[in-house]
Structures are given as structure tokens and as C-alpha cells.
Amino acid sequence: MTKWIWRFLVDKNLLWAKVVRASHGEFVWENSGLSKVDGKRMQPGWWKNVVSICRGDEGKWMRDNVEVVLGDGELFSFWNDWWSGEGKLSELFPRLFRISDNRAGRIKSMGNWVEGSWTWNLGWSREPRGRELQQVQSLLSIINRRDLRVDNRDGWCWKAATNGVFSVKSAYETLSRERRQRNYQIKEDELTQISKIKAPAKVTLTAWKVIKGRLPTIDNLIRRQVAIQGPNLCVICNEWEESVEHLFFSCAKIEEVWKEVILWMGKQAVFHLKAKPHFNAFANLGKKEDVKFLTAVWCCVVWCIWKKRNECIFKQGSWSKERMVAEIKTRIWGWSSAFNLNQPNADFRRWNAAAQLQG
Numbered sequence: 001m002t003k004w005i006w007r008f009l010v011d012k013n014l015l016w017a018k019v020v021r022a023s024h025g026e027f028v029w030e031n032s033g034l035s036k037v038d039g040k041r042m043q044p045g046w047w048k049n050v051v052s053i054c055r056g057d058e059g060k061w062m063r064d065n066v067e068v069v070l071g072d073g074e075l076f077s078f079w080n081d082w083w084s085g086e087g088k089l090s091e092l093f094p095r096l097f098r099i100s101d102n103r104a105g106r107i108k109s110m111g112n113w114v115e116g117s118w119t120w121n122l123g124w125s126r127e128p129r130g131r132e133l134q135q136v137q138s139l140l141s142i143i144n145r146r147d148l149r150v151d152n153r154d155g156w157c158w159k160a161a162t163n164g165v166f167s168v169k170s171a172y173e174t175l176s177r178e179r180r181q182r183n184y185q186i187k188e189d190e191l192t193q194i195s196k197i198k199a200p201a202k203v204t205l206t207a208w209k210v211i212k213g214r215l216p217t218i219d220n221l222i223r224r225q226v227a228i229q230g231p232n233l234c235v236i237c238n239e240w241e242e243s244v245e246h247l248f249f250s251c252a253k254i255e256e257v258w259k260e261v262i263l264w265m266g267k268q269a270v271f272h273l274k275a276k277p278h279f280n281a282f283a284n285l286g287k288k289e290d291v292k293f294l295t296a297v298w299c300c301v302v303w304c305i306w307k308k309r310n311e312c313i314f315k316q317g318s319w320s321k322e323r324m325v326a327e328i329k330t331r332i333w334g335w336s337s338a339f340n341l342n343q344p345n346a347d348f349r350r351w352n353a354a355a356q357l358q359g
């Protein structure tokens with residue numbers, strides 16, 4: 001999730017970032033996360049999820065680590081971006097914002113370089129008067145604290161990394177550091193831990209193999225130099241080569257299943273593409289009392305994927321997202337009474353419509 005936000009911020013020329021702008025409009029960075037400039041509602045979908053996670057409690061650690069670095073003023077909007085260190089200027093000085101003659105302007109367009117030093121030149125549609133004059137003074141005292149740099153470009157600094165550049169590794173380390181004390185994490189002794197998950201043993205064993213990368217997926221077979229006949233394609237999408245990461249996490253069709261299951265539990269998330277962080281993130285989607293349920297659901301999903309994959313290869317099975325999601329729900333329902341999971345909902349119809357997590 002953080003990676004998407006970061007790349008969206010720093011690389012405006014990425015194709016997907018352009019597509020996001022074309023369909024959702026322009027965004028600015030605030031201390032509350034990414035926010036839309038025009039305030040209109042966003043289209044539902046992947047990007048909306050990313051944005052809402054970055055704005056919610058879950059995104060706090062990310063917001064704490066992103067800092068605007070002022071350079072030549074080319075990138076940030078003077079009134080709308082969170083660059084001043086105090087807040088969005090359009091919100092701090094709404095009256096001045098109203099009489100500005102350059103409400104959408106970049107910082108760069110609000111002044112000039114005079115003999116090597118920056119001089120503000122804020123334009124007004126009419127002269128400020130009365131209390132507005134005082135506000136202009138306060139505004140200037142805020143923005144004068146920030147230095148523009150003619151030879152540097154505007155950008156963002158990722159405070160968690162010493163070089164200021166975001167990497168998934170540093171984000172993950174920051175996140176795990178924050179979560180380590182309070183949340184469920186899979187530890188070194190994985191098999192013991194996973195075998196305690198409230199699901200049938202064959203299911204938890206498969207989940208463990210997924211996490212350990214020990215399932216005979218095609219990439220693993222090739223690594224073990226087992227001869228493969230026919231194409232190496234993923235049998236679910238028939239587009240990409242099969243690997244543990246692809247089959248269980250990044251295959252577009254499988255992603256849909258995860259999304260649907262998460263939605264059913266009333267959660268929102270975008271996930272890691274590696275098994276272990278994916279499992280950990282999933283286990284921590286809810287409150288502490290939900291861990292038992294969430295870990296069982298995770299195991300159930302990967303087990304159903306593996307079963308379906310084998311059916312497709314060996315028994316000419318066919319793919320249907322709806323059928324898979326229905327199967328997952330039914331299985332969990334079965335286990336939840338057998339394993340006495342923390343599920344208060346005793347009516348299957350209601351359960352099928354929405355898993356009632358406590359969090």
C-alpha cells in the first residue's frame with residue numbers, strides 16, 4: 001500500500017499514476033494522508049482502498065514517516081499542499097484564499113528569485129483590507145520559515161530510511177517494529193504456531209507450506225530440477241508463469257478472491273505479495289480477539305486456492321470466483337462451530353452476507 005502511495009507522490013509520470021489522476025482527479029498530500037483536491041467522492045475500487053487505508057488509523061505510521069521537502073516550488077500547490085509545516089494554507093487562511101488571484105498556483109508562481117534569494121509575491125484579486133492585512137502578516141511569517149532552493153527539486157523524504165528514499169523493506173521494518181509488541185506475528189517456530197490455528201490439520205499444513213515456499217508449484221519444481229511438461233502458465237489466469245507469489249497473491253483472479261473475502265469481513269486492505277508478510281497483515285486486520293478467526297480464514301483461502309489449482313491441472317476443473325468465495329465461506333462456517341471460533345453469528349444466511357468480526 002505504502003509503495004503505491006509513495007510512487008504516486010514521487011513519480012508523476014508513471015502510467016498507472018496518470019490513469020489514477022485521469023479517473024479520480026488530482027490529489028494533494030496532507031498530514032491526514034492523500035486527499036482529493038476537488039473534494040468529490042472517489043470511484044470505488046483499488047485506488048480508493050489505497051487512499052482510505054493511508055488516511056485511516058492503519059496509515060498513521062506511514063503519514064508519520066513522510067515529509068515534504070521543499071525545493072524549487074515546482075511540484076507543490078501553494079494553497080492546497082501540506083508543505084508549510086503548519087497546515088494547508090487554504091484552510092488556515094480561508095479569507096485570503098478567497099481573494100487570491102492564483103488559487104491553484106504552484107509555490108513557484110507565488111514569488112521570484114531576486115539576486116539569489118526568494119521573495120514572495122502573492123497576488124490578490126483585490127487589496128487585502130481590515131483583518132485580512134493581519135492575516136497576510138501571519139501567512140508571511142509561516143511561509144518565510146520555509147526556504148525554497150533554486151537548485152533542488154520539490155520532493156518527499158521517507159524519514160524511516162537514512163537516505164530518505166522509500167523502500168518496501170524499510171516500510172516493512174518500520175511497520176513490523178510498530179506492530180511487534182502488540183500484534184500477532186508469525187515467529188521462527190512457524191510450524192508449531194501454524195498448527196495451532198483453528199482449522200483442519202491438512203489445511204494448516206498446506207498453509208505452512210505456502211509460507212515456507214514448499215508447495216510443488218511450477219517454479220519450485222523447476223528449482224528442484226523436476227522436468228515440466230507443457231507450459232508453465234498459472235492455470236487460474238493462463239497469463240503468467242506460476243509461482244507461489246503469483247498463484248496465491250498476485251494473480252489478478254486470486255486478488256479478486258482476497259478482496260471479496262476481506263470485504264465480507266468488513267475490512268479493507270491491499271496486501272503484500274509474499275506469503276509471510278501477507279499472512280501477518282491478514283492476521284492483524286482486526287482486533288486481538290479476531291486473530292483466531294482471521295488466521296483460520298487465511299489458511300482456508302490458500303487451501304481452497306491450492307485445491308482449485310490442482311483440480312484445474314489434474315481434473316479439468318474450471319475457475320469461478322463466486323464459487324471459490326462461496327466455498328471459503330461455507331468451510332469457515334463449518335469450522336467455526338467445530339473449532340469454537342469467536343463468531344457470534346449463528347444464522348448462515350446472515351453470516352454469508354457478512355462475517356461479523358468484533359472489530
Ligand SMILES: [Zn+2]
Pocket residue numbers: 234235236237238239240246247251252253
Ligand atoms: Zn494467474
